[in-house]
Amino acid sequence: WPDTTLPSLQTGALAELLLVLLGLKVPGAAGCPTDCVCYPSPMTVSCQAHNFVTIPEGIPEDSERIFLQNNQITLLLRGHFSPSMVTLWIYSNNITFIDPNTFEGFVNLEELDLGDNRYLRALAANTFQGLVKLHALYLYKCGLSSLPSGIFGGLHNLQYLYLQDNHIEFLQDDIFVDLVNLSHLFLHGNKLWSLHQNTFRGLINLDRLLIHQNQLQWIHRRAFHDLRRLTTLFLFNNSLSELQGDCLAHLGALEFLRLNGNPWSCDCKARSLWEWLHRFRGSSSNVICESPERMHGKDLKVLRVEDFRNCSALNFGRGGRGQSSPLGGLGASSPDAVGMWGMRASSHIGYVRTFIAGLRFSLRQQVCGLQVALTVSGAGWFGGFFSY
Structure with a gap:
């Protein structure tokens, strides 16, 4: 499988010593913060692993690369840095708050690593506004449970977005719509339980999408419709x-697919996925059946057409969330549903009252990752007036 590890961001002590010996670093020199090491071309300030609790004073205004990782810094405020900054590594600190104006006017910023700040938990929608050159943004292990609408707005040059190992449960529609050049999106290790039709809209150049180790139960059949370059x-x-196979039909460039570790139901509704897997020419994991009992432990990929011989076209599960609803009027944001009501009534002589012998409501929602069936049954008496 492709390597998914983070790029190495640490600068070893040996490398620092070598640069000092070569005269490229000037520790403690004028214009360099105390306990930091600075060197020119490009102007770089390294203050990593010194237990700073605030941004050190005296960072030169022309600094392009600032390394503040592995400290105890808690706040990022406007004025801490200058707009000449190109790279900021401030991962593995104790940041709890970022002033939304901290990076205002930072049109040269290309790489911003805020990862492993576990107490951050929330970001303002305009935190990254105007970072037109940003190509790598690291927000892994930041305790985030949600992402505000528009937080990635205008980041047209962003190529790498690391959001893994947070607590994100839901992604708003069009949250990534401006990221037209994004190639890597890491969302694994969150608490996502659904992917909607427009979750990934606009990601026309996405190459790698990692959503493993979440809590996904269903996926809209068009969730991946813009990801035609995904490998x-x-x-x-x-x-x-x-x-459903329809979910994957848009992924014409796909090379690597991993579906293992899910409780797959290999009944008739699995046939469209089985058909798609038989056509797929890339590398895929096994798809071990959890149910029905006769299929338990088998790999869906190696089932034969005879295993689906009792399936009619209606049972292939080709429907999806997002189809037109026979009921209509459900609203664009509502799950498609088919509601079926059946009632039987009988009159009792001498009384104006009706016996509801059977009340059955069935809500069926077919989506790519889950089919939900809700049934409510009941019986009751009423005379002239009924409320439920």
């Missing part, structure tokens, strides 16, 4: 029992 998709270790 790697990891969905393993989720809670998917169904995934």
Whole structure:
């Protein structure tokens, strides 16, 4: 499988010593913060691993690269840095708050690593506004449970976005719509339980999408419709029992697919996925059946057409969330549903009252990752007036 590890961001002590010996570093020199090391061309300030609790004073205004990782810094405020900055590494600190204006006017900033700040938990929608040159943004292990609408607005040059190992449960529609040059999106290790039709809209150049180790139960059949250049998709270790072949039909460039570690249901609704897997020419993991009992432990990929011989076209599960609803009027944001009501009434002589012998409501929602069936049954008496 492709390597998904983070790039090495640490600068070793040996490398620092070598640069000092070569005269490229000037520790403690004028214009360099105390306990930091500075060197020119480009102007670089290294203050890593010195237990700073605030941004050190005296960082030269012309600094382009600032390394503040592995400290105890808690706040980022406007004025801490100058707009000449190109690279900021401030991962593995104790940041709890970032002033939304901290990076205002930083049109030269290309790489921003805020990862492993576990107490950050929330970001303002305009935190990254105006960072027109930003190509790498690291927000992994930041305790984030949600992302505000528009937080990535205008980041047209962003190529790498690291959001893994947070607590994100839901992604708003069009949250990534401006990221037209994004190639890597890492979302694994969150708490996502659904992917909607427009979750990934606009990601026309995405190459790698990692969503493993979430809690995904269903996926809209058009969730991946813009990802025509995607080569790697990891969905393993989720809670998917169904995934329609239609979901994957848009992924013409796909080379690597991992679906293992899900409780797959290999009944008739799995046939469209089985058909798609038989056509797929890339590398895919096994798809071990959890149910029905006769299929338990088998790999969906190696099932034969005879295993689906009792399936009619209606049972292939080709429907999806997002189809037109026979009921209509559900609203654009509502799950498609088919509601079926059946009632039987009988009159009792001498009384104006009706016996509801059977009340059945069935809500069926077919989506790529889950089919939900809700049934409510009941019986009751009423005379002239009924409320439920």
